[in-house]
Every structure is written in C-alpha cells, then in structure tokens.
Amino acid sequence: MGGWDRFVDTFFNAKVMEKYLPDILSGVVVTIELALLIVVSGLAAGLALALLRSLGVRPLNWLIVFVVDLFRSLPPLVIIVLMYFGLPYAGPSPSGFVSTWLSLALVLMAFSEEIFWAGITSIPRGQWEASRSTGLSYSQTLFNVILPQAFRLTIPPLTNRTIAITKGTALGTVVAVTEILGQASSAVSNSYNPSPLMMGAAAYIVLFLPVVVAARWIEAKFAWKR
Amino acid sequence: MSQKHIVEARGIHKHFGPLHVLKGVDLEVKERELVFIIGPSGSGKSTLLRCLNRLEEPTSGSVMVDGIDMLSPKTDINHARQRIGMVFQSFNLYPHMTALGNVTLALRKVAGKSRAEAEAIARQALERVGLADRADHTPGQLSGGQQQRVAIARSIALEPRVMLFDEPTSALDPELVGSVLEVMRSLRESGMTMIVVSHEMGFARNAADRVVFMDNGLIVEQGPPAAIFETPAHERTRAFIGQIQRH
Ligand SMILES: Nc1ncnc2c1ncn2[C@@H]1O[C@H](COP(=O)(O)OP(=O)(O)OP(=O)(O)O)[C@@H](O)[C@H]1O
Ligand SMILES: [Mg+2]
Numbered sequence: 001m002g003g004w005d006r007f008v009d010t011f012f013n014a015k016v017m018e019k020y021l022p023d024i025l026s027g028v029v030v031t032i033e034l035a036l037l038i039v040v041s042g043l044a045a046g047l048a049l050a051l052l053r054s055l056g057v058r059p060l061n062w063l064i065v066f067v068v069d070l071f072r073s074l075p076p077l078v079i080i081v082l083m084y085f086g087l088p089y090a091g092p093s094p095s096g097f098v099s100t101w102l103s104l105a106l107v108l109m110a111f112s113e114e115i116f117w118a119g120i121t122s123i124p125r126g127q128w129e130a131s132r133s134t135g136l137s138y139s140q141t142l143f144n145v146i147l148p149q150a151f152r153l154t155i156p157p158l159t160n161r162t163i164a165i166t167k168g169t170a171l172g173t174v175v176a177v178t179e180i181l182g183q184a185s186s187a188v189s190n191s192y193n194p195s196p197l198m199m200g201a202a203a204y205i206v207l208f209l210p211v212v213v214a215a216r217w218i219e220a221k222f223a224w225k226r
Numbered sequence: 227m228s229q230k231h232i233v234e235a236r237g238i239h240k241h242f243g244p245l246h247v248l249k250g251v252d253l254e255v256k257e258r259e260l261v262f263i264i265g266p267s268g269s270g271k272s273t274l275l276r277c278l279n280r281l282e283e284p285t286s287g288s289v290m291v292d293g294i295d296m297l298s299p300k301t302d303i304n305h306a307r308q309r310i311g312m313v314f315q316s317f318n319l320y321p322h323m324t325a326l327g328n329v330t331l332a333l334r335k336v337a338g339k340s341r342a343e344a345e346a347i348a349r350q351a352l353e354r355v356g357l358a359d360r361a362d363h364t365p366g367q368l369s370g371g372q373q374q375r376v377a378i379a380r381s382i383a384l385e386p387r388v389m390l391f392d393e394p395t396s397a398l399d400p401e402l403v404g405s406v407l408e409v410m411r412s413l414r415e416s417g418m419t420m421i422v423v424s425h426e427m428g429f430a431r432n433a434a435d436r437v438v439f440m441d442n443g444l445i446v447e448q449g450p451p452a453a454i455f456e457t458p459a460h461e462r463t464r465a466f467i468g469q470i471q472r473h
Contacts, residue, residue, distance in 0.1 A: 124316075124318075126314055126316050126318035127318060127320065129281055129312075129314065129318065130312075130314060130318035130319070130320070130377070130380075131320075131331075131332075132281065132304075132307070133279055133281060133307055133310070133311075133312040134307065134308065134311075134331070134332035134336065134380065134381070134384060135304045135305065135306075135307040135308040135332055135336035135337075135384070136304065136331070136332060136335055136336055137304050140335050140336075144331060144335065145320055145331075148322050149320075149321065149322055152322070
C-alpha cells in the first residue's frame with residue numbers, strides 16, 4: 001500500500017464509514033434540534049431583554065446588565081457542567097440535552113442582548129422624535145422605525161455570534177449528548193479508526209455552510225441604499 | 227378676542243438638571259398666523275418648539291393647542307400630536323423606507339387609514355411639495371432639499387392644525403434652500419398656521435406676520451418683521467440683528 005492509499009484507508013475508510021453512517025446521521029438530527037432550539041430561544045430572549053432595557057427602568061437595567069455580563073464572561077462549558085452536575089443539588093436535574101440547550105441559549109441571549117442593544121442605541125434620537133411627533137406611540141416607533149434600522153446593523157455581528165455559539169453544541173459530548181461529535185468520537189473509539197471524525201467534520205460543514213450563506217443573503221436583503 | 231388662538235403657551239419653564247433653559251415664556255399664535263422665532267444659539271428656541279408638542283416636558287407652565295391641554299395626563303398625546311406637524315433641521319426621514327413609506331407610516335398606524343387610502347393621501351402630499359415623481363425613492367437617493375420636502379409632506383399628510391419648523395433650511399446647501407422655502411410659502415398661502423425657528427431673514431420679512439426675538443430663555447420682544455428688523459426696541463435685539471445681517 002502506498003502512502004496515499006494508507007491515508008485514505010485510515011481517514012476515509014469506506015467500510016467504517018458505512019457502518020457508522022447511521023450513528024452520525026442520528027447525531028446530525030440531534031445537533032440540528034439543539035441548534036434550532038438554541039438559536040430561537042437565545043435570540044428571542046436576547047431581543048426581549050434588549051426591549052426591556054430600552055424602557056429605561058433603572059433597577060431592571062442593572063439586573064439585565066449583571067445577567068448579561070455574567071453569561072458573557074463564563075465559558076460555555078462551565079455553564080453546561082454546572083447545570084448538569086450542579087443543578088441537581090438544588091432540585092431540578094436537567095438531561096444533558098436540556099443542559100446544553102439552556103446553557104448555550106443563555107450565552108446567546110447574553111451576547112445577542114448586547115448586540116441588539118447596541119443596534120437600538122445607535123439609531124439617532126431624531127428618528128424617535130420624527131416618529132413620535134407624527135403621533136406614533138413608543139412601541140409603534142420601536143417596531144416600525146427603530147428595530148428595522150437596528151436589525152440591519154446587528155445582522156453581521158449577530159450571525160457571527162450565533163454560528164460560533166451553535167457550534168458549541170459539540171460541548172454537549174461532555175454531558176453525554178449524542179450529537180455529531182459525540183457519535184463520531186464514540187465511533188472512533190469503537191472502530192479504532194478516525195474516519196467517523198471525518199464524517200463528523202463533513203456533517204458540520206454541510207450543516208453550517210448553508211447558515212453562513214443564508215446570513216450573507218439576509219445581510220444583502222437588509223441593506224438599503226443610503 | 228377677535229381671532230381664536232390656536233396655540234397658547236403660558237409661563238413655560240424648562241430645566242435640564244441645573245440648567246434653566248426657558249424662564250417663563252408666553253407665546254400665543256392665532257389661526258393662519260406665521261410666527262418667526264429668532265435668537266442666539268442656546269437661547270431656547272428649539273426647546274420652546276419641542277415643549278409645544280411635548281417632545282420635551284416643560285418643568286412648569288401650560289400649553290394649549292387647538293383647544294387641547296397638551297400637558298394634561300388625560301390627553302392622548304399621540305392623538306394630539308397628529309394635529310401638530312414638526313419639521314426638523316436634519317430631516318429625520320426613515321432611511322429604510324421610500325418617500326411614500328415615510329409619509330404613509332403615521333397615516334396607517336395613527337390615523338388608521340387603509341394602505342390604499344394612505345397611499346392616495348401620501349401621493350397628494352408629495353404632489354404638493356413637488357415630489358410626486360420621487361415617491362419610490364429612498365431618502366438616500368434624494369437631495370437634502372428633496373428630503374426636507376418629503377419631511378414636510380410627512381407632516382402635512384396628517385392635516386395638522388399647526389406646523390412647527392426647527393431651522394428647516396440650515397442643513398441645506400444654499401442652492402437647495404429656495405425649494406424648501408417655496409413649499410413653506412405655498413403652505414402659508416393655503417392658510418397653515420406656522421411657527422418657524424429660522425435665520426432666513428428674507429423669508430421672515432416677506433412671509434412672517436410676527437417675529438419673536440428670544441434670548442437667554444425669555445422672549446425679549448416681538449412685533450411685525452419690519453419693526454423688529456428696522457427699529458428694534460432692545461439693545462440685545464439690535465445687536466443680534468446686526469450680527470445676522472452682517473453674514
Ligand atoms: N436634552 C437636553 N439636555 C440638556 N441640555 C439641553 C438639552 N436640550 C437643550 N439643552 C440646552 O438648552 C439650551 C437651549 O437649547 P436649544 O436647543 O433650545 O437652543 P436653541 O435656541 O435652539 O439654539 P440653536 O440656535 O443652537 O439651535 C442649550 O444650552 C442646550 O445646551
Ligand atoms: Mg435649535
């Protein structure tokens with residue numbers, strides 16, 4: 001066997017790949033479920049916090065800033081581990097899946113709140129004044145005038161964060177979540193062959209490349225001529 | 227009272243923290259009157275205008291517009307503001323909407339018009355400011371003068387009883403000022419009540435009914451344009467007018 005053949009046999013071993021394909025695919029399903037849950041709940045919670053913060057209630061804002069700073073500074077893995085191994089001492093014992101979901105959703109919430117907030121505050125005061133002077137209420141102004149402009153500014157940093165945090169689903173392996181990486185690494189140890197890891201890598205590309213492309217498309221769609 | 231006052235502001239005080247910006251201003255404006263407000267930078271002209279539609283909350287005093295007590299907590303302020311158009315120095319058009327979208331927003335959300343009704347009214351308003359053919363342009367595709375005229379259309383589409391202008395031409399290149407003043411003149415001819423903060427003395431001379439000179443949070447004097455410009459009673463007015471005319 002030549003070097004090239006040995007390389008292919010080791011990293012892209014057809015027999016091993018065929019055998020573990022179903023496992024990887026089930027991992028893909030789990031990763032997609034996790035990722036969707038994290039993105040939807042994390043972004044929704046982040047936007048909700050930013051909107052609450054825009055009301056300008058002092059004590060509430062201190063609380064929001066504290067929560068946001070906390071979850072921005074803790075490593076996601078620490079949050080997952082604390083939730084999975086620590087929370088049961090306080091009562092609830094979430095599964096590995098739920099721990100990973102909630103932990104990463106909280107992290108995404110924290111980062112996206114900051115991004116949404118920066119977007120909202122970057123809109124000039126004159127936009128508020130013009131809208132309010134024609135009789136639109138606070139919330140009508142927020143939803144019709146401010147947020148559409150703020151979203152446009154937030155899309156690039158938001159997609160970067162969202163993708164980075166969703167890739168953190170791989171951290172679920174430490175709490176026995178059978179997502180792509182979990183499936184791939186147990187397949188590697190069972191087969192003594194790294195091919196499943198290559199399949200896992202391919203699965204991540206297949207999953208996340210469309211997200212990156214979609215993000216670019218949304219960015220272009222939201223851009224308007226200045 | 228021969229003619230009804232459409233705007234009655236009495237004893238307006240405004241503090242920004244330690245800063246006492248309006249120190250008891252009374253302003254009455256009759257229906258169809260065009261009142262010009264002039265005065266040095268920082269004298270409180272913008273703040274006074276913004277107290278009239280309650281963009282700024284006066285610290286004390288009363289503001290009646292078209293019979294509505296603007297400062298009463300019982301007043302539906304969003305409803306009341308429809309009667310008071312406001313045009314800003316920096317246009318403040320919504321950059322993510324077309325000219326038509328800018329004009330229809332409040333018609334739909336506040337006046338409760340259907341999309342079709344709102345668009346018909348908006349097209350008429352754009353026609354009045356000479357921009358019927360720019361309805362589908364976004365602010366970024368319009369010149370400053372055109373943007374300001376769209377902003378005027380956004381206000382007049384709501385059929386306000388009074389219009390406030392805060393330095394509507396000061397952000398414009400000189401060659402674009404004329405088109406905006408032209409629109410303001412035609413508004414005046416249609417009988418709109420207008421309160422204008424501006425240093426366009428030429429326009430004040432031949433369009434204003436009354437010129438109000440403010441300094442340091444107070445109205446120093448007021449009267450017909452000729453009287454204020456030619457024979458001001460106060461030294462401060464004279465100094466300010468001299469300064470403006472030297473430019
Ligand atoms: N939101 C605010 N907070 C604090 N101070 C303010 C605020 N708005 C205005 N001021 C202050 O109030 C004073 C009057 O401001 P105002 O804008 O009414 O003056 P103006 O006569 O319109 O001046 P200009 O000709 O420069 O527009 C200024 O000293 C200004 O700095
Ligand atoms: Mg001003």
